[in-house]
Amino acid sequence: xxxxxxxxxxxxxxxxxxxxxxxxxxxxxxxxxxxxxxxxxxxxxxxxxxxxxxxxxxxxxxxxxxxxxxxxxxxxxxxxxxxxxxxxxxxxxxxxxxxxxxxxxxxxxxxxxxxxxxxxxxxxxxxxxxxxxxxxxxxxxxxxxxxxxxxxxxxxxxxxxxxxxxxxxxxxxxxxxxxxxxxxxxxxxxxxxxxxxxxxxxxxxxxxxxxxxxxxxxxxxxxxxxxxxxxxxxxxxxxxxxxxxxxxxxxxxxxxxxxxxxxxxxxxxxxxxxxx
Numbered sequence: 431x432x433x434x435x436x437x438x439x440x441x442x443x444x445x446x447x448x449x450x451x452x453x454x455x456x457x458x459x460x461x462x463x464x465x466x467x468x469x470x471x472x473x474x475x476x477x478x479x480x481x482x483x484x485x486x487x488x489x490x491x492x493x494x495x496x497x498x499x500x501x502x503x504x505x506x507x508x509x510x511x512x513x514x515x516x517x518x519x520x521x522x523x524x525x526x527x528x529x530x531x532x533x534x535x536x537x538x539x540x541x542x543x544x545x546x547x548x549x550x551x552x553x554x555x556x557x558x559x560x561x562x563x564x565x566x567x568x569x570x571x572x573x574x575x576x577x578x579x580x581x582x583x584x585x586x587x588x589x590x591x592x593x594x595x596x597x598x599x600x601x602x603x604x605x606x607x608x609x610x611x612x613x614x615x616x617x618x619x620x621x622x623x624x625x626x627x628x629x630x631x632x633x634x635x636x637x638x639x640x641x642x643x644x645x646x647x648x649x650x651x652x653x654x655x656x657x658x659x660x661x662x663x664x665x666x667x668x669x670x671x672x673x674x675x676x677x678x679x680x681x682x683x684x685x686x687x688x689x690x691x692x693x694x695x696x697x698x699x700x701x702x703x704x705x706x
Contacts, residue, residue, distance in 0.1 A: 435474055439452055444516075449490070458525075463537050467593065468530070468609065468685075469494050480698065484702065492508070513536050513540040513544075525548060531556060534553045537551060543636070550702065552701055567629070571629060577623050578619065578624075582619065593685075597684075648675070649697075651698070657684065
């Protein structure tokens with residue numbers, strides 16, 4: 431694997447599970463929240479840009495990347511509670527939060543349900559509005575036990591094909607390898623289907639009516655070619671959040687940080703730097 435990544439050398443024990451994290455840079459705090467089926471690896475370019483002016487906190491959700499992949503609760507409910515615990519353990523006062531995919535729902539739940547104060551929020555191609563989940567995601571959700579028993583070679587091919595579909599221009603082979611690799615072990619295979627099985631729109635239904643209550647500066651950033659969560663959701667979400675800014679990136683799919691990394695890093699860095 432030739433993709434450079436930040437080492438998550440620190441560990442937080444939370445409810446019997448190990449959460450891997452790190453921080454880099456110096457300045458006001460920024461927390462980056464990845465989605466599914468990703469990890470903090472996808473933030474490597476954005477994190478490097480932000481770390482020139484801010485202290486950036488990177489973490490892998492339990493069930494993902496380099497955090498604990500053992501059996502357990504990896505639902506949006508659990509991840510939102512964990513983000514609240516992480517912000518508290520880091521001693522952060524009103525961090526800026528940047529979130530992608532499931533990470534958007536995690537951040538919104540932490541703020542709206544667990545009263546975690548944010549200085550600002552950037553929502554990038556996020557899971558936030560019903561309906562969500564591709565036809566493949568729905569099929570696996572309904573038959574997770576069957577898919578979990580696939581032979582390893584078929585499982586790896588399926589995950590690679592699934593992840594490839596998140597990019598509009600296509601992923602470089604080393605990037606695809608880096609994104610697939612965490613799911614290829616025996617534990618990783620079980621974890622991949624577990625997190626899909628525990629996905630439930632009830633966790634966004636619970637907070638969707640409250641988006642109009644958001645008073646923090648919020649940016650909605652979306653790839654115009656996102657086939658996983660189409661760009662019409664960006665317009666809907668921006669209209670629901672008072673004062674939200676909308677940024678669209680042409681030619682980017684759902685995995686916007688791989689499709690248009692420099693443009694996304696520039697937008698996010700400029701957004702965070704001009705917030706109080």
